[in-house]
Amino acid sequence: MAQVEHPHESCSPDPVRDLVVTGLVDPVAHDAVVRTGSPRTAAGRPSRTVSPVIDVTPFTLPTEVIARSEQVPVVVLLGSPVDPGMSALRRSLVGRVSPARLRWILATVDADRFPRVVASFRPRSLPTVTVVAGGTGVASWTPEDALGDRGVDCPDWVEATVSTVATRLSGLPEDTVVGSPSQAGDGAGGADTGHDPDPRLRRAADLVGEGRPEAAVALYDRMLEDRPGPDERRTLRRARAAVGVLVRTKNLDRAAVFTALAVAEQELRQGPGQGSRRADHGDLSTLLRAADVLVLADRPDDAVDLLSASLTGSPAGSLSGSLSGAEAGTGAGSTSGRSAGWSAVELGRLRSRLLDLVLLLDEAAPATVRARTRLASSVF
Known part of the structure; x- marks a missing residue:
């Protein structure tokens, strides 16, 4: 699985500080956190409209994840939309968050488009699920945690973790407007099409991991020749562009x-x-x-x-x-x-x-x- 380097040496979870380290939050705003202890002060107020499922960008991370986590837990799913494991996790979590009635929020971060956002959470591997509460990452889950006799499935782990931390948060304001889940298919969040992901996506990822990006590009080309839908095509083209960079720079010392x-x-x-x-x-x-x-x-x-x-x-x-x-x-x-x-x-x-x-x-x-x-x- 892909490894993400830490942007600094500290190992204590602090997404607000990490946003400063990675340049996503202004240092002046971070000073407000130091003075007041409130991530909301630094990040700005989250919107009144709250959707159970959101796609995160560098612009929405401070408000809709960090500041929102002062109200309810935000479960952040980190990974690549072309990873079948990421798609399966998203589907299972969407199935749990919808009936939760905004007791927690599911936030998806596309590692291909926003790697610095992903790096601010310092995951050990991808995909990773992190629960953010009170502006801080309180616990993380990876697919390895589901293995063995003591393994726990991600949705069950999320429910248990959310139940533990939700009681110390303020809750959503009374004037909250409920929005629809953000599942629009721009490829950023791995839109749920109701179909199993193409197994060739996993093969392409394996080829990149084996140091064979040329073969991965050829596989993406064959998948594009199958005339996929617009959402899948957009995701494939973006993945092909990213791997194409690896092809062209493979022999650079x-x-x-x-x-x-x-x-x-x-x-x-x-x-x-x-x-x-x-x-x-x-x-x-x-x-x-x-x-x-x-x-x-x-x-x-x-x-x-x-x-x-x-x-x-x-x-x-x-x-x-x-x-x-x-x-x-x-x-x-x-x-x-x-x-x-x-x-x-x-x-x-x-x-x-x-x-x-x-x-x-x-x-x-x-x-x-x-x-x-x-x-x-x-x-x-």
Whole structure:
């Protein structure tokens, strides 16, 4: 199973502090927790509308998990939607939370899209289920805990843990509005289709674990050829994009990774008009490699920004256009991709890779919005 590195050395559960460590909560907000002891102060007030099942993003984690857990326990399911074990867990927990009448909330975190959110909980393996109460993770369950004579199934474990911690929480406000479960099929939460997951998903995950990402990509391609539904197709395309990064970076040694990361950092800092040398084919390869390494470093938003700015920005430094000079493909220093120095073939490669990496981000993410605007600008 996938292992998640700790972002720091401490081993005491503290999701609020971990949000600061991973950059998801402002340090000033964290100071409020230190002063008041209240995660709600730092995270902001949770919404009045409460759904029994929610999909978590970096933007909703502080309010709908950390702050909400001051009212009722929040059971956080961490894992990849392409993992059949994750899908099975979600179905079983959805079956338990619905009749619980908001005595607890089920929150799902997509490890493929939001790895830093997952890392803030410091799971030993994936999938993992963590109960959050009073802003703190109080207990965790993994599939290994169901093994042996003393094993306990996850839904039973959740019910027992929730019963233990719920009595010390304030409960939901009287003006709470009950929302519908968040099971919309964008692939983020592993929408329950009522069918068993394709066993090839597990095989693809095994291939990646065996160090054979090329075979996993080929398997994803065959699954896509079967014309799956829109939800499954979206999930497969995102998984294929993520594994494609592993394929392209498989043979990079440590020095090459650090070199590519340095190139990426230079390009991200570069301002418009800092040089005029035409980017050649070799430079494009370097740029694409730098974007892949950013993804490996858990910075897919920066990778998308790096490529999308290169479509419309003026040539800068040794590679491509700047990030700050072409936010929308207009304004000072902004030109079309071709006038920035890319040939038609190079521009096609750049667009193709950008569209691939955009799949790793939320559709509403700022980098996604910028990428769409810049793609349109480079065409028209």
